[in-house]
Amino acid sequence: MAKRAAILARISDAEIDETAGVDDQVADMRKYVASRGWTLDEAHILIENDTSAYKVDKRTGRTNRPKFHKANDLLRTRAVDVLVVLDIDRLARQPRDLEDTIDIVTGSGFAVTCESLTGSCQLTDDSGIMVARIMCAAANKSSRDTARRVSRARQRQAEEGSFGGGRRPYGFADDGVSPIEFETAVIRRMADVVLLPTFGMPKGPSVAGIARDLRSDGIPAADGGQWTAPTVRDVLMRPRNAGLMVHKKGTGRKTYGPGDVVGTAPWDAIVTPDEFWVIVGKLSDPNRRTNPGVAPRHLLSGIATCPCGAVVRVTGSSGKRDRPIYACQGGTGRAPGPHATAPQGELDALVEGLAVVILARDAADLIKPSQGTVDAGKLRGQVAVLRESKAQLGEDRDMGLVDRPEYLRRAKKLQVRIEDLERQLADVADVSPLAAFAGVESEDAARKVWEGLGVGTRREIIRAIMTITLKPAGKGFRPSIDQRVTIEPIKPQS
Known part of the structure; x- marks a missing residue:
């Protein structure tokens, strides 16, 4: 047979x-x-x-x-x-x-x-x-x-500031070293969102929100496709954004730390190294909420309030979804009496116009100065490296390379160091959402910066510079939008 x-x-x-x-x-x-x-x-x-x-x-x-x-x-x-x-x-x-x-x-x-x-x-x-x-x-x-030869060649390329080949990195031309101005501006825009103090908090800005804003603005990813949360994270985690060349042995997706830097790039940094390590720290933090809840898509939802104290959100007007309005969301238990509404488009335009005026006039005073001499970027980079070490230790335990007592001893030691660095970071002022307006001195310049921001960043700026309270319109009377709202600028701290 x-x-x-x-x-x-x-x-x-x-x-x-x-x-x-x-x-x-x-x-x-x-x-x-x-x-x-x-x-x-x-x-x-x-x-x-x-x-x-x-x-x-x-x-x-x-x-x-x-x-x-x-x-x-x-x-x-x-x-x-x-x-x-x-x-x-x-x-x-x-x-x-x-x-x-x-x-x-x-x-x-x-x-x-x-x-x-x-x-x-x-x-x-x-x-x-x-x-x-x-x-x-x-x-x-x-x-x-x-x-070994390939790894050494990669290291040499990194040390020389050369492109190692592969798919075109977002922000750069096919040669991997020539910046594309529009795309580098998008990277800066994404980075500014992650640097916000409320990033990753419930209802706050998130990676998914960044991707959604880019899709809404019709901005394609490097391959021409749609932005997703993973593609946003991958782009933001690239050391090349900070003009850093890195090398790390091994294959697959890597998280780099300051110790992996082997040279500087021949192009101008899109973000500073300190900012980059802050971003790495935030996006690598296992305690970060990966699903912080759906952030509002509308500029003033959850920010503007009704006189009863409840926030307003977007809804239809008498069932007409083609004319959305902000309406009080106090619910069945809200205070008695008339409650406020306002056309979304008109109110957004009024608030944005006033925001540009305030930012052109007061941005320098509103931006909180950095406090102390602590190098926040360096600290966050160290935290990221320690967290990666702790994650690798967990993998070693799962593979049987480290027994449980040894794992617990080393993990506790790493956690103590992480918590010590985080206490130091707690004393450092958060990055202001107004940072992009530093040096802006005219309304035209402020408007140009404003137009380059996503909805999430604009919302954080509005929270920082003004309070918005709607007024009940009353029956049979339709006042102009500026008569239906009270806007109080938040005065710079002396």
Whole structure:
């Protein structure tokens, strides 16, 4: 009876000297199977396209190869008699993976086997297994050498301020070093929101809110698609925004700390290094509310109030959604008497116009000066690094690399240091939402800055510079919008 075969083809982007595609591998192995007189079910042609046999998952310590595991399952269940690969490095570059296949083969008493076209992986007897182990160790070292060379090349590029290649980073042209003015302004706008003291608080600005504002304004992401919370976070966490070049060993998404900085970029920083480490600290904080609640989409919802003390929110006017109004939201238990309403568009326009006037006149006095000599950016960067260390310690515990007593001892030590730094940060003044208006001296300049802000930032500024109270209009009388509202500027502190 003819043997039943399965074939496993693989190509990895980690192996830069690979030229044969998986289609060529499959064609060659089909011929090999046919020459042996074996049968081949199309369902048993397993292809690992763009899959590394060397990289391991940090959480499991093993490679992520579903098709390889399926091939082993076919041998284990005797669904096939022989697994065919092109070469040992197509089957495994990690000795642990090879041993999985060897265990199945030897456990069957060589009733099932694995063969390669090159002869480097003949798991048909003890001698073949010995050779395969040696060849796999050599393939593993080759991958390690390649990884080391690539890592060093990346480090050299970072030290020289060169672009390491890949997809175009948002804010920069295809060469990775030439800033695009409009996009760098968007990054600055996003950063200013994260720097607000209310960022991440209930009903306050959030990453999701930033993404929503960008979508509403029709601003595309780097690939032309829509902004999402993860894409906003990824862009804001890039050290290149602060003109910093970094290098850190390992693969996958990384969070960088001050210790990973190896050079400065040849372009002007979009945010200062101190601001960047504040942003990293906020976005890396595990205690940050990732879902702080839906922030209001309208400029004055939850800010303007009715004389009864309740806030107003947007609703329809007599069921007409094409003319939204701000209306008192005191609920069934609200105080008796008339309650206030105002057309949303007209009130927003009035408030925004007045905000521009106030900012042009008083911004310098309203912006709270930095207090003390504490380097807040440095402290937040240190907190981010400590939190990353604590998270890595947790992964080590989950993988069994650290026992529970040692984990608790080290975690407590890290937490004590984190809390100490956070106490120091508590004494540092928060970033003012008016910071973008520093140096603004004319209404035209203030209006230009205002128009570049998102709704979330505008709301925080309005909270900081004025109070807004609507007036009941009364029956049968429709006064102008300026007669339906009392706006009191908040005076600068002396």
